[in-house]
Amino acid sequence: xxxxxxxxxxxxxxxxxxxxxxxxxxxxxxxxxxxxxxxxxxxxxxxxxxxxxxxxxxxxxxxxxxxxxxxxxxxxxxxxxxxxxxxxxxxxxxxxxxxxxxxxxxxxxxxxxxxxxxxxxxxxxxxxxxxxxxxxxxxxxxxxxxxxxxxxxxxxxxxxxxxxxxxxxxxxxxxxxxxxxxxxxxxxxxxxxxxxxxxxxxxxxxxxxxxxxxxxxxxxxxxxxxxxxxxxxxxxxxxxxxxxxxxxxxxxxxxxxxxxxxxxxxxxxxxxxxxxxxxxxxxxxxxxxxxxxxxxxxxxxxxxxxxxxxxxxxxxxxxxxxxxxxxxxxxxxxxxxxxxxxxxxxxxxxxxxxxxxxxxxxxxxxxxxxxxxxxxxxxxxxxxxx
Numbered sequence: 001x002x003x004x005x006x007x008x009x010x011x012x013x014x015x016x017x018x019x020x021x022x023x024x025x026x027x028x029x030x031x032x033x034x035x036x037x038x039x040x041x042x043x044x045x046x047x048x049x050x051x052x053x054x055x056x057x058x059x060x061x062x063x064x065x066x067x068x069x070x071x072x073x074x075x076x077x078x079x080x081x082x083x084x085x086x087x088x089x090x091x092x093x094x095x096x097x098x099x100x101x102x103x104x105x106x107x108x109x110x111x112x113x114x115x116x117x118x119x120x121x122x123x124x125x126x127x128x129x130x131x132x133x134x135x136x137x138x139x140x141x142x143x144x145x146x147x148x149x150x151x152x153x154x155x156x157x158x159x160x161x162x163x164x165x166x167x168x169x170x171x172x173x174x175x176x177x178x179x180x181x182x183x184x185x186x187x188x189x190x191x192x193x194x195x196x197x198x199x200x201x202x203x204x205x206x207x208x209x210x211x212x213x214x215x216x217x218x219x220x221x222x223x224x225x226x227x228x229x230x231x232x233x234x235x236x237x238x239x240x241x242x243x244x245x246x247x248x249x250x251x252x253x254x255x256x257x258x259x260x261x262x263x264x265x266x267x268x269x270x271x272x273x274x275x276x277x278x279x280x281x282x283x284x285x286x287x288x289x290x291x292x293x294x295x296x297x298x299x300x301x302x303x304x305x306x307x308x309x310x311x312x313x314x315x316x317x318x319x320x321x322x323x324x325x326x327x328x329x330x331x332x333x334x335x336x337x338x339x340x341x342x343x344x345x346x347x348x349x350x351x352x353x354x355x356x357x358x359x360x361x362x363x364x365x366x367x368x369x370x371x372x373x374x375x376x377x378x379x380x381x382x383x384x385x386x
Contacts, residue, residue, distance in 0.1 A: 014047045019056055023105065024199055027060050027079035048078060055084050080104055086139040088132055089146045089372025091189060091364045092124065094164040098364040099131050101139050102372040106200045110138060111365055121170045129179035145182050146371030147172060148189035150217065156185050156378065185378045192370030193326065194221030194228050199373060202324045202358050210320040215327035216266060218259050222318060244306045262306035265329050271299045286335040304336035308343025315348065315355045322356040330359045
């Protein structure tokens with residue numbers, strides 16, 4: 001199962017730089033590729049030849065040109081053979097494991113989900129191995145595994161702390177590697193989502209980019225210089241102490257008026273339950289608010305003002321070119337978008353550049369895809385973050 005991944009390991013730093021550039025921005029002409037990398041045409045030819053021979057790169061017709069019409073090698077663009085390798089990505093929650101298989105360009109080509117009946121590390125690793133075996137039977141070119149968990153991860157291998165799983169210092173990468181024979185990378189799930197959007201999504205090609213997630217928790221990822229800034233705060237711990245309204249609600253999930261207290265789905269549901277005695281789902285609450293039900297409208301309005309304040313503060317201090325709002329809670333913007341944008345404007349300088357806020361409704365397979373992207377980066381292209 002490891003031969004596909006091993007064939008990538010001898011790539012020189014120069015060859016890797018070519019592969020990374022084409023992967024993220026291809027197809028690219030040789031002229032453009034040489035310009036981006038600061039290489040001569042001769043040096044580029046030397047680096048691309050083994051990549052083409054090994055099946056990593058392929059020559060493709062120029063855009064708009066008939067497939068059979070060759071315009072000469074110097075102008076023929078190069079692209080990644082996306083289907084040449086497959087990667088498994090898993091998102092582990094408290095009660096489920098969501099799995100995907102992606103191509104080398106992170107396109108999801110398969111899904112597999114299983115219930116998680118216990119949190120014993122050996123049992124979880126065993127379930128991940130079983131799911132990997134099932135996926136590998138359908139995708140023989142499986143080259144590596146990425147696993148995303150909520151919590152703090154050390155060295156992309158050890159789950160230092162995960163409140164959802166009640167884990168401390170669990171060597172999850174080693175446990176899964178010994179059961180599958182495949183290279184494994186483990187990371188905080190928000191980090192994986194940020195990397196996926198930076199390489200292949202909303203942040204592609206941007207120098208400064210932010211991912212903000214709202215759902216079961218609050219996640220935050222920052223990209224500067226086109227690279228994710230590693231941080232122990234990506235798992236959302238900062239959200240408990242990022243105070244948005246000192247007079248806001250106090251919930252079991254955060255400090256009074258914090259981002260967690262105001263914006264997370266559990267907190268919003270808790271507020272409605274405490275006020276009405278009814279346990280309503282998040283979508284039900286948003287629907288009632290849209291219909292003008294007083295209590296739901298009040299809670300959703302508070303959440304909308306909190307989201308607008310948080311986005312404005314991020315824009316003021318990080319000055320990103322774009323903010324991606326993702327997660328299961330983004331329906332808040334659809335229901336109370338006017339309040340969100342009014343609050344953003346109220347908390348920004350009148351002459352400030354308009355905030356580019358993009359939304360993405362993410363399910364757990366998107367988080368699993370993010371984990372697969374980490375495997376692509378680390379295991380295939382040799383990108384190891386400190």
